Amino acid sequence: MNDNAKWFSPHDPKRRIGSLIDVSATEAKINLTKAGSGEQSWLMGSRVSVGEVNEFVFIECGEYTILARVVKVWLESGERLSVDQLDDQLPENNPIGLVQLLVSLDVQNGKNYRGIKQYPRLGVQVYAAHPQLVALIAEGSLHLEGKLQLPIASMPHDETVTVSVTPENLFARHCAILGSTGGGKSYTMATLLENVERLGGKALLIDATGEYKNLPCDSYYVGNNNVSRDKQTTYPHWLFTDSDIRALLRPAGQTQAPKLDAAIKSLKVIIHQGRSDILVKANQEKELIERDLLAVESQELQGKVCKWSFKLLGEQIEEECVWPSADYGKDITKWGDKHIGEFGHCLSLISRIEAMASNKHLDWMLDCDDELTMIPNLLEDFLSENDQSILRLDLSAVPFEAHARELLVNAIGRKLLTLAREGNISHDKPLLVFIDEAHQFLNKTIGEEHNAFNLDAFGNIAKEGRKYGLNVVIATQRPRDIPEDVLSQIGTLIVHRLTNERDQEVVKRSVGAIDYRSASFLPALGQGEALLLGVDFPFPMTVQIKMPNIKPESCSAIFSGVWGRI
Incomplete structure (x- = not known):
C-alpha cells in the first residue's frame, strides 16, 4: 500500500477537542472543551491527547486543514480553583490552549502546501491529530512513490507508529546530530548507519573514540592499537x-x-x-x-x-x-x-x-612503517568496491598532542574532496561521511594569532560537497563550537536534549524564527527523544529514535555495582 492510500480524514468528530477563538499570523488560541477534567480520553483503545503540551491538532479551514502544535495550556484567573475539587464531580471550566500554526494540508489527500495557505475563521472546530497522520506528514513521504524509506523513529507516546524518512530528506543537504552527553547521539548515529547498510548505501565512519567498534563493518585502526597489522593504517607525513x-x-x-x-x-x-x-x-x-x-x-x-x-x-x-x-x-x-x-x-x-x-x-605518521596500509589508498579502494558498504576508521589511539587528530581528519577530508572532484564520488556514487565528536575537527585553528593555520577541509565539504554527492553527518555535544557558516549548510537537524543556553541559541538561530517555540522543548527531551527538523521536513517534530540492533559502547561507569563489592 502506498502512503497516499494510508491518508484518512483528519476531522473525526470523535476526536474533536475544542474550537478556535483567536488567530494571528503564526499562532492561535483555542477553547479546550475537555481539557480541564484531569482525566485521559480514549478512543478504540488508543489515547486521545486533549490539550496536552507538545501534542498536535488539526484546525478546520474549508477544503484545507491546518496542523498546529500545542505550546501552552492555561485557565483564566477566575477558573483556576475549579481543578482543585476532590469529589467525583467533573470541574466546570474553560481551558485555553495556545497553538503554533505549522502547515496547511489538503483534507482529501494530505497534500502539503508548506506554510499557511489560508487562515481559519473564528469558531471552527479543532481536532486531536491522529499520530499516524502526523507521522505521514512529518515524513514528507506522501505523493513520493518509489522512494526508499528509513524507519529511524517512532512517535514519543505511541511506539506502534513508525516515523520513516527518505534518504534524500535526511542526507541530501547534510545532517547534524546534536545533544548533550547522555541524550542519545551515539544510538542515533548507530541507527542511521544500520539503515544505510541495510539499503546498500556507502558510508565512511570517522570514529573518534572507538565506541562503534562492534558495528558489523570493515574497521581500520590509526595509532598504536593492539590489532593485527593488516588492520593498522597510517597517513605518512610525506x-x-x-x-x-x-x-x-x-x-x-x-x-x-x-x-x-x-x-x-x-x-x-x-x-x-x-x-x-x-x-x-x-x-x-x-x-x-x-x-x-x-x-x-x-x-x-x-x-x-x-x-x-x-x-x-x-x-x-x-x-x-x-x-x-x-x-x-x-x-x-x-x-x-x-x-x-x-x-x-x-x-x-x-x-x-x-x-x-x-x-x-x-610514529604512526612520522617515518612510519612503509608496509602499513595508507589511508588515501584505503579510501580509493573503498570507493572502487561495490560490495563494501561501511568503512570505519578508529582514531581512539591517535593522541591529541601536536594536534595530530585534527591534522589527520583534515587531511582525510581534503583527500575525500579531491576524490569527489576527480569523479570517484558523484551523484551516481554518493558517499556519506559520519563524523563523531565533530567539534574536535571542524574549522579548527592551530597556532597563535599571527601564525595561525586553519583546518577547513570538512568546512569546505559542508559548503561544496553536496554538488559532488559527498555528504556529511556530524555528531557533536557542542553545537556552539561548529561555525555558523558550516551549520547553516546543514539541511537536517536531529537534536537531542540540550541544556546549555548557548547551544540552544545556536539551534534556534539555525532553524529560523518560526521554529523558535519548537526549540524551547530542547531542555525537556527524554533519553532517545529528539527534535527532527530541516528544510526538507514540513515542520519540526519530536520523535523517539529507534534503538539500534548493535549498540555502541557509550555507557557510564556502574559505581554502585563496583563500590558495593568492597
Whole structure:
C-alpha cells in the first residue's frame, strides 16, 4: 500500500477537542472543551491527547486543514480553583490552549502546501491529530512513490507508529546530530548507519573514540592499537601538504618557515638521488642540486608524491642556514659558509622537530612503517568496491598532542574532496561521511594569532560537497563550537536534549524564527527523544529514535555495582 492510500480524514468528530477563538499570523488560541477534567480520553483503545503540551491538532479551514502544535495550556484567573475539587464531580471550566500554526494540508489527500495557505475563521472546530497522520506528514513521504524509506523513529507516546524518512530528506543537504552527553547521539548515529547498510548505501565512519567498534563493518585502526597489522593504517607525513606540516611544527613566519620549506625540498632531492643522509650545502656547487630540485618539482607537478625523512629534518634545517653565496658574495655559483645567526633563529624549531621525531605516540605518521596500509589508498579502494558498504576508521589511539587528530581528519577530508572532484564520488556514487565528536575537527585553528593555520577541509565539504554527492553527518555535544557558516549548510537537524543556553541559541538561530517555540522543548527531551527538523521536513517534530540492533559502547561507569563489592 502506498502512503497516499494510508491518508484518512483528519476531522473525526470523535476526536474533536475544542474550537478556535483567536488567530494571528503564526499562532492561535483555542477553547479546550475537555481539557480541564484531569482525566485521559480514549478512543478504540488508543489515547486521545486533549490539550496536552507538545501534542498536535488539526484546525478546520474549508477544503484545507491546518496542523498546529500545542505550546501552552492555561485557565483564566477566575477558573483556576475549579481543578482543585476532590469529589467525583467533573470541574466546570474553560481551558485555553495556545497553538503554533505549522502547515496547511489538503483534507482529501494530505497534500502539503508548506506554510499557511489560508487562515481559519473564528469558531471552527479543532481536532486531536491522529499520530499516524502526523507521522505521514512529518515524513514528507506522501505523493513520493518509489522512494526508499528509513524507519529511524517512532512517535514519543505511541511506539506502534513508525516515523520513516527518505534518504534524500535526511542526507541530501547534510545532517547534524546534536545533544548533550547522555541524550542519545551515539544510538542515533548507530541507527542511521544500520539503515544505510541495510539499503546498500556507502558510508565512511570517522570514529573518534572507538565506541562503534562492534558495528558489523570493515574497521581500520590509526595509532598504536593492539590489532593485527593488516588492520593498522597510517597517513605518512610525506603525504601531508606544506600547510599541514607548518601547522604541525608551527614555524615562525619570517625566519623559520623559509628554512623549513627549503629543508623539505632538499630531503626530497636526497631521496631522488637514492641517498639516505642529509644534503650539505655549505661551500657546495648549486647547479647539480638545483637541477635535481627541478626534477623533483616536475614529478610533483605530474601528481607523483616524493618521500622525505622526518628524522633528518632538524639536521637538514641546520644545513640550510648558510650564506647565499661563497667568498663573501663574490661567487654566486656556490653557497657560502654556515650562517650562525640564522641557525640561532631556527634552534627552537629544530628542538620541536627532534622532540616529535622521538615521540612514540606519533610514529604512526612520522617515518612510519612503509608496509602499513595508507589511508588515501584505503579510501580509493573503498570507493572502487561495490560490495563494501561501511568503512570505519578508529582514531581512539591517535593522541591529541601536536594536534595530530585534527591534522589527520583534515587531511582525510581534503583527500575525500579531491576524490569527489576527480569523479570517484558523484551523484551516481554518493558517499556519506559520519563524523563523531565533530567539534574536535571542524574549522579548527592551530597556532597563535599571527601564525595561525586553519583546518577547513570538512568546512569546505559542508559548503561544496553536496554538488559532488559527498555528504556529511556530524555528531557533536557542542553545537556552539561548529561555525555558523558550516551549520547553516546543514539541511537536517536531529537534536537531542540540550541544556546549555548557548547551544540552544545556536539551534534556534539555525532553524529560523518560526521554529523558535519548537526549540524551547530542547531542555525537556527524554533519553532517545529528539527534535527532527530541516528544510526538507514540513515542520519540526519530536520523535523517539529507534534503538539500534548493535549498540555502541557509550555507557557510564556502574559505581554502585563496583563500590558495593568492597
